[in-house]
Amino acid sequence: MIAREQDTVASFLLRTVDPDRYRQSVVSAQSHAPLCMMGVCFECLVEIDGQKNQQGCLVRVRSGMRIKRQIPEG
Numbered sequence: 001m002i003a004r005e006q007d008t009v010a011s012f013l014l015r016t017v018d019p020d021r022y023r024q025s026v027v028s029a030q031s032h033a034p035l036c037m038m039g040v041c042f043e044c045l046v047e048i049d050g051q052k053n054q055q056g057c058l059v060r061v062r063s064g065m066r067i068k069r070q071i072p073e074g
């Protein structure tokens with residue numbers, strides 16, 4: 001799927017990925033998905049270009065960006 005020009009990482013992923021698979025808590029392994037879409041709740045954390053804990057709702061999608069779900073390791 002191709003991102004729209006105005007998409008943030010979170011809005012793009014919500015259109016293309018099952019919300020139950022957006023991310024998992026590293027503490028409880030429970031599924032989490034973006035909630036506020038304005039930088040308040042931190043439920044949208046993703047790894048972007050190798051940097052973890054980026055708020056997907058505040059970052060615009062751009063060409064070549066590497067986005068990775070945050071899930072517990074192990």
Ligand code: FES
Pocket residue numbers: 010034035036037038039040041042043044045055056057058
């Ligand atoms: S969706 Fe709430 S901070 Fe990103």
